[in-house]
Amino acid sequence: MPSPVTVIGGGIAGVACARALATGGVGAVVLDRALRPGGRMASRTMRGGRVVDIGASYLTASDGSEFAGVVGGWVDRGLARPWTDTFAVAGAGGIERTTTGPVRYAAPGGLRSLVADLAADVDVRHERTVEHVRPGPTVDGEEVPAVALAMPDPQARRLLDAATADRLLGDRTWEPALAVVVGFERRSWPADLHGVFVHDDDVLAWIADDGDRRGDGAPVLVAHTTPELARAHLADPDAAIPAVTAAVDRVLGLGTAPAWTTVHRWTFARPAEARPEPFGLVDGIGACGDGWAAPSRVEAAWTSGTALGRALVRAG
Numbered sequence: 001m002p003s004p005v006t007v008i009g010g011g012i013a014g015v016a017c018a019r020a021l022a023t024g025g026v027g028a029v030v031l032d033r034a035l036r037p038g039g040r041m042a043s044r045t046m047r048g049g050r051v052v053d054i055g056a057s058y059l060t061a062s063d064g065s066e067f068a069g070v071v072g073g074w075v076d077r078g079l080a081r082p083w084t085d086t087f088a089v090a091g092a093g094g095i096e097r098t099t100t101g102p103v104r105y106a107a108p109g110g111l112r113s114l115v116a117d118l119a120a121d122v123d124v125r126h127e128r129t130v131e132h133v134r135p136g137p138t139v140d141g142e143e144v145p146a147v148a149l150a151m152p153d154p155q156a157r158r159l160l161d162a163a164t165a166d167r168l169l170g171d172r173t174w175e176p177a178l179a180v181v182v183g184f185e186r187r188s189w190p191a192d193l194h195g196v197f198v199h200d201d202d203v204l205a206w207i208a209d210d211g212d213r214r215g216d217g218a219p220v221l222v223a224h225t226t227p228e229l230a231r232a233h234l235a236d237p238d239a240a241i242p243a244v245t246a247a248v249d250r251v252l253g254l255g256t257a258p259a260w261t262t263v264h265r266w267t268f269a270r271p272a273e274a275r276p277e278p279f280g281l282v283d284g285i286g287a288c289g290d291g292w293a294a295p296s297r298v299e300a301a302w303t304s305g306t307a308l309g310r311a312l313v314r315a316g
């Protein structure tokens with residue numbers, strides 16, 4: 001039996017890539033450095049054993065797309081649910097209006113549970129940090145028929161020699177973010193808040209009502225910072241918490257101190273500008289994820305991973 005294609009990265013792009021390979025009759029193994037699948041669709045268990053989404057806030061699916069079918073399957077099985085199409089919009093001084101857009105989907109079990117569902121039939125090996133990928137291709141010195149790097153460009157670049165990285169990835173900037181989880185004793189914001197896009201603020205970009213999106217009404221908000229605030233605190237994210245909680249209080253007018261807080265650093269949260277091409281592939285070394293199939297979001301990552309998997313099937 002031929003060796004399986006190696007997919008590095010167990011986020012939604014890597015898992016989608018492995019599934020597309022398997023559907024095409026090509027074996028695949030996914031290696032991920034983390035304990036569990038999900039990548040930036042990250043859900044962490046916190047106070048009282050409750051899960052909080054600390055990466056992606058929600059997902060969207062373009063009308064009529066293949067991904068919309070995947071999301072529909074999750075909704076049918078109760079793994080995902082339509083959350084809202086309406087959010088508040090705030091300036092630095094507070095909430096100004098609402099805005100309506102596409103339906104945003106959330107997951108009662110946390111967004112990570114959706115990647116875990118996709119990965120159910122996939123051979124995912126956790127706590128496996130890959131050090132280098134070289135032309136051949138080889139993965140940490142072992143020959144493989146092909147390899148897919150399913151991760152942010154700067155993480156993929158670390159694995160490659162400079163010439164291959166330049167050919168495959170070019171040079172693109174990725175932006176950081178901090179996700180600050182702010183827990184309260186009780187809810188003191190409007191029930192129909194859902195989430196808030198914050199404009200023209202030095203600290204905040206977005207606040208999500210985690211209890212609302214997850215459907216249990218827990219008094220938990222998750223605030224995402226601006227890239228600038230994150231960049232200034234990458235070495236010590238905890239130091240950003242007071243500024244973030246003060247900004248949440250200012251924007252929502254709460255007047256209540258949080259009961260607990262925690263912060264997660266995303267050094268490579270999103271590409272400053274994603275590519276329109278669905279994936280990269282040079283001499284058996286592929287790249288996929290939300291840096292491709294723009295605009296950058298969960299749907300793009302799934303689409304990119306699936307497209308790369310199918311291309312590797314065609315390449316034999």
Ligand SMILES: Cc1cc2nc3c(=O)[nH]c(=O)nc-3n(C[C@H](O)[C@H](O)[C@H](O)COP(=O)(O)OP(=O)(O)OC[C@H]3O[C@@H](n4cnc5c(N)ncnc54)[C@H](O)[C@@H]3O)c2cc1C
Pocket residue numbers: 008009010011012013014031032033034037038039040041054055056057058059060128129130131150151152155159177178179224266268269270288289290291296297298299301
């Ligand atoms: C704060 C934040 C908010 C977001 N909000 C939204 C949103 O509301 N809606 C939306 O659609 N999208 C959102 N996104 C983007 C969304 O999370 C991503 O588009 C999507 O999850 C990317 O999936 P991926 O598989 O391409 O990459 P990732 O999920 O980053 O997966 C990469 C994987 O590679 C692994 N890895 C990296 N290096 C190695 C190595 N050397 N060896 C082994 N494994 C390795 C990592 O552990 C990780 O699991 C947000 C992202 C962030 C960070």
